Amino acid sequence: MTPVSRKLYTDDVSLxxxxxxxxxxxWSTNNSGLPYSKFLSHLVAFLxxxxxxxxxxxxxxxxxxxxxxxxxxxxxxxPPNKRAETLLQKLEEFVIxxxxxxxxxxxxxxxxxxxxxSLSMALCYIQRVLxxxxxxxxxxxxxxxxxxxxxGQYVAVMNSIFSAQRSMLPIDSCxxxxxxxxxxxxxxxxxxxxxxxxxxxDGLFQYxxxxxxxxLHSRSFIQLHKSVGVDxxxxxxxxxxTIDMGYICSVCLSIFCKPHKKCSTCGSTFGQPQxxxxxxxxxxxxxxx
Amino acid sequence: MPEVRIIAKNFMDMVASLPATKxxxxxxxxxxCEAILRxxxxxxxxxxxQMLYIIEPIVTTSMEAWVAAEGMSKHRVAxxxxxxxxxxxxxxxxxxxxxxxxxxxxxKNLQNHILHGGVLPREPxxxxxxxxxxxxxxxxASGQWESFLLHLISSTEAEATxxxxxxxxxxxxxxxxxxxxxxxxxxxxSGFQFLLMDTNAQLWYVIREYITHCxxxxxxxxxxxxxxxxxxxxxxxxxxxxxxxxxxxxxxxxDLADLGLVKLQQGMKESWFIPTKLAINLSIxxxxxxxxxxxxxxxxxxxRLYAYTTSKLHCEIxxxxxxxxxxxxxxxxxxxxxxxxxxxxxxxxxxxxxxCFLQQNAHPRVAEKVPSVPENVTDQIRLWESDLNRVEMTxxxxxxxxxxRDAFEAACxxxxxxxxxxxxxxxxxxxxxxxxxxDHMKRFLRQK
Numbered sequence: 001m002t003p004v005s006r007k008l009y010t011d012d013v014s015l016x017x018x019x020x021x022x023x024x025x026x027w028s029t030n031n032s033g034l035p036y037s038k039f040l041s042h043l044v045a046f047l048x049x050x051x052x053x054x055x056x057x058x059x060x061x062x063x064x065x066x067x068x069x070x071x072x073x074x075x076x077x078x079p080p081n082k083r084a085e086t087l088l089q090k091l092e093e094f095v096i097x098x099x100x101x102x103x104x105x106x107x108x109x110x111x112x113x114x115x116x117x118s119l120s121m122a123l124c125y126i127q128r129v130l131x132x133x134x135x136x137x138x139x140x141x142x143x144x145x146x147x148x149x150x151x152g153q154y155v156a157v158m159n160s161i162f163s164a165q166r167s168m169l170p171i172d173s174c175x176x177x178x179x180x181x182x183x184x185x186x187x188x189x190x191x192x193x194x195x196x197x198x199x200x201x202d203g204l205f206q207y208x209x210x211x212x213x214x215x216l217h218s219r220s221f222i223q224l225h226k227s228v229g230v231d232x233x234x235x236x237x238x239x240x241x242t243i244d245m246g247y248i249c250s251v252c253l254s255i256f257c258k259p260h261k262k263c264s265t266c267g268s269t270f271g272q273p274q275x276x277x278x279x280x281x282x283x284x285x286x287x288x289x
Numbered sequence: 290m291p292e293v294r295i296i297a298k299n300f301m302d303m304v305a306s307l308p309a310t311k312x313x314x315x316x317x318x319x320x321x322c323e324a325i326l327r328x329x330x331x332x333x334x335x336x337x338x339q340m341l342y343i344i345e346p347i348v349t350t351s352m353e354a355w356v357a358a359e360g361m362s363k364h365r366v367a368x369x370x371x372x373x374x375x376x377x378x379x380x381x382x383x384x385x386x387x388x389x390x391x392x393x394x395x396x397k398n399l400q401n402h403i404l405h406g407g408v409l410p411r412e413p414x415x416x417x418x419x420x421x422x423x424x425x426x427x428x429x430a431s432g433q434w435e436s437f438l439l440h441l442i443s444s445t446e447a448e449a450t451x452x453x454x455x456x457x458x459x460x461x462x463x464x465x466x467x468x469x470x471x472x473x474x475x476x477x478x479s480g481f482q483f484l485l486m487d488t489n490a491q492l493w494y495v496i497r498e499y500i501t502h503c504x505x506x507x508x509x510x511x512x513x514x515x516x517x518x519x520x521x522x523x524x525x526x527x528x529x530x531x532x533x534x535x536x537x538x539x540x541x542x543x544d545l546a547d548l549g550l551v552k553l554q555q556g557m558k559e560s561w562f563i564p565t566k567l568a569i570n571l572s573i574x575x576x577x578x579x580x581x582x583x584x585x586x587x588x589x590x591x592x593r594l595y596a597y598t599t600s601k602l603h604c605e606i607x608x609x610x611x612x613x614x615x616x617x618x619x620x621x622x623x624x625x626x627x628x629x630x631x632x633x634x635x636x637x638x639x640x641x642x643x644x645c646f647l648q649q650n651a652h653p654r655v656a657e658k659v660p661s662v663p664e665n666v667t668d669q670i671r672l673w674e675s676d677l678n679r680v681e682m683t684x685x686x687x688x689x690x691x692x693x694r695d696a697f698e699a700a701c702x703x704x705x706x707x708x709x710x711x712x713x714x715x716x717x718x719x720x721x722x723x724x725x726x727x728d729h730m731k732r733f734l735r736q737k
């Protein structure tokens with residue numbers, strides 16, 4: 001007999017953490033037929049439907065800005081009849097604050113949102129819920145992301161993905177931008193979530209409710225959208241550019257696009273390329289062994 | 290006396306068994322739509338959500354493509370449930386294919402809900418009286434509920450603080466207690482099982498009884514159900530004006546206050562009701578584990594039982610299967626003994642129910658351990674139960690002194706054909722046949 005205390009809730013109670021991309025650069029240039037306002041109305045409808053499905057379901061919204069991230073919504077705190085108002089008001093406050101930050105340090109070329117930041121915030125939130133007592137719903141993360149990947153966040157994003165994998169949290173991703181996102185493809189692939197890039201964005205709600213509203217329990221016996229392929233390319237640590245082939249530090253596995261004398265991450269010194277000076281290599285190795 | 294079967298999750302079956310027109314009427318109420326959606330199996334919920342904006346009927350074959358092969362049985366359960374609740378209308382189209390579409394009223398209500406978010410059934414009152422805190426309210430609700438249960442099982446135990454009308458009490462006691470004239474009422478088998486259920490299941494049982502009771506008085510059940518479900522969408526701890534209720538709803542609220550579902554308060558001019566957690570739990574998907582309380586029982590390997598509780602009800606429940614030795618202000622010490630368990634088994638409680646109860650109510654300190662109840666205790670409880678079942682009694686008839694071996698063999702064959710043969714002795718020509726087949730045997734033998 002299974003211990004009764006283990007099974008604390010019905011199988012389909014979920015805690016959904018939604019990461020909302022608020023990148024103004026993306027939304028202003030986005031011509032895929034989904035203006036920001038439309039996107040928000042799809043989103044609000046989706047959040048409502050999640051909360052409709054089960055009284056114990058919880059939704060947490062985290063805004064992914066260009067310079068900062070922030071919690072903007074928590075269904076357990078907001079009154080049920082003012083969900084949309086609370087969400088939109090907080091979102092607006094967040095966008096204004098985010099914009100102020102960008103005025104201060106005007107580094108040009110920032111076009112990507114802080115996915116790594118919001119992912120870690122989501123993970124922190126979920127960890128807090130998981131550690132606060134024995135009663136908790138099944139958590140999952142949903143990224144609604146439009147802006148292109150920022151190769152500079154590669155390490156941070158990958159670390160978040162691996163910690164999500166360790167705590168068995170699926171990361172679902174819905175890409176609303178023009179190109180596929182390699183980060184999110186890898187995130188969903190590694191954590192066992194769903195990756196989808198809707199073809200017709202005016203029907204976003206249908207995509208969201210069909211794919212991403214499915215609770216973790218039902219996923220095992222439903223035919224869900226299978227991703228076509230995953231872009232496993234990495235970013236190099238030196239110039240933060242995405243590369244197909246590169247050099248890897250044998251000690252700490254850092255990735256570089258050009259050969260270096262010394263690893264910038266762990267400080268180990270590399271030998272010269274093998275073909276030219278193999279005798280020196282051997283000599284240096286000998287005392288070590 | 291009608292036999293009452295205790296099933297925890299049958300409220301929705303009750304809704305489903307309403308006549309079609311009444312059921313369709315219920316869906317005009319947005320809260321009912323919400324509550325019903327929440328009570329569906331997960332897969333059915335998903336289908337409803339998926340088809341929310343689809344007006345065209347969908348062919349069965351394309352719906353089957355949604356599920357993986359291993360989920361087919363769940364798919365069928367979900368579809369059956371949806372059709373049974375009349376959420377899906379089944380039609381056969383020109384190509385002789387079965388198609389489904391969502392009930393339009395239900396669909397429209399849910400669409401509204403999704404666009405505008407949840408609405409509250411009525412606005413909370415603005416009053417400048419300090420309302421009870423949520424802890425106070427919880428304490429009130431559980432206190433009220435416990436004294437109701439205590440009253441239910443032993444009318445003499447509870448002090449005269451209860452004001453539930455005795456006629457209503459009788460309704461609840463029907464099926465749980467059996468009273469022979471002049472004797473003290475005795476708990477029936479289902480009564481014992483009722484006590485071991487968790488609060489939510491008990492609540493639903495009582496509410497069901499209450500609904501049948503009202504039905505007998507001529508109150509429309511669908512109104513009552515819709516009000517009860519509506520009540521569960523109020524915010525716990527807020528005050529709501531009694532004036533917003535209709536006359537019949539007002540009297541329902543008064544009954545519910547006795548059960549601890551709402552707290553009634555009287556102000557200078559107006560009176561109001563405050564829903565408690567119990568009321569809010571009404572519409573939570575009626576799963577067994579959704580409202581877990583803090584456990585209090587510690588069972589040791591030497592069959593001793595410590596219960597950290599001040600509640601009289603808990604003591605009464607433990608008394609069902611254990612010997613209570615000491616009763617201290619916050620602790621009850623008892624022992625699980627063979628005699629007490631035999632008494633429990635005789636009353637119709639099964640070993641699984643007892644073990645399940647001990648596990649579900651395990652004290653947090655031992656609940657973390659696996660198993661929370663020592664294995665030797667659970668094994669022994671099961672063994673004692675199987676001890677009782679070692680001898681199985683089957684009413685039967687013995688036939689002997691057959692006139693000939695042929696007649697004996699024919700009789701044996703006949704009994705075997707009916708599956709009634711228990712034992713035969715071909716030397717002394719004796720046969721034992723189950724009592725059910727007695728009539729057939731008699732007819733058969735007479736023909737000979």
